[in-house]
Amino acid sequence: MKAQLEKEMLILLEKCMQGNRQAQYEVYQQYSKAMFNICFRILNNYEEAEDVLQESFVSAFRNLSSFKGDATFGAWLKRIVINHAINAIRKKKQSLVSIDEHPVDIPEPDSGKNIDENDIEFNVEKIRKAMELLPEGYRIVFSLYLLEGYDHSEIGEILGISESTSKSQLNRAKKKLKAIMAQY
Template identity: 65%
Template sequence: MENQDYLQKIKMVIERCILGDRKAQYQVYEMYSKAMFNICVRITNNLEEAEDVLQEAFVSAFRNIKSFKGEGSFGAWLKKIVVNHAINHLRKKKLQFVDIDNLAEGAMNKTIEEEKIDEREITLEVGKIRRAIRLLPDGYRVVFSLYLLEGYDHKEISEILNISESTSKSQFNRAKKKLKEIMLENG
């Protein structure tokens, strides 16, 4: 019953946002800004840039809120906007991805070996992992965050970033390998 009440409350607040109610917009911002800010930080790797991206994403969301049809959760709809704004921000900074479709055969074999790295090997403290993630190159960090932290699959990531699915997988595996190296270097 509590969940139904919460969903009804959100629906009513969204309806008020559609009508341009600033108080309702502030309520939505208060409800979602922390989680969305965390997404921005994980993708941009910069607090100031994350703040800017968050503000731009919320402005865009409120400008386009009429397009929210209620088919999924509002949080998921907003998250997609936030992720897209963060990715576009990085693109403006010339985020580079290595497209493995264009790599030489020898490099391809290495990538296959990298795929065998066991994800469960990374079991160190969360604080150390977060610091190490911040040290990853942008392309690695973005794919790593979208896949492991935000729950997107490689097909979705490839569509979001306009890269091939194999490039997404490669970036993720390279991110895992680089993360291990950083963790070993920094103890």
């Protein structure tokens, strides 16, 4: 079954390389929602995420001949989407939060409440809203590590930061996220 799906995808991608608009639309329909979610998590802006998504697909279709099949098409496309999202941030000249330059201001929970981290009810909507409140650098590292599955050395390479900075930003993002969640 999996081999059949891979074969069908390769046929569809071959049609895309030949400029077949219907095939391109089918690929877009299959991957656009997941790729948009990646864009939005990184950019935290709906319109920018839409723009980056479109640019990513255009880039992918133009460079489809460089897809060698070493990884799945989805993984290859995901890398393009992440790179375009990171480049969009760089173009806006918004740099990652430097841990040394900007100390983290984590609000203390109300002293009248004994909040145990394990007792905090994490639901998807609360986490999504809380993630939007994270500083940009924290949100990007958090998304790339926990949601997209990159390790710290890969994140460092993608973002042009050290592996230790990636680890520190992830830890601080988690703390900040917990603090935000405790306020809800």
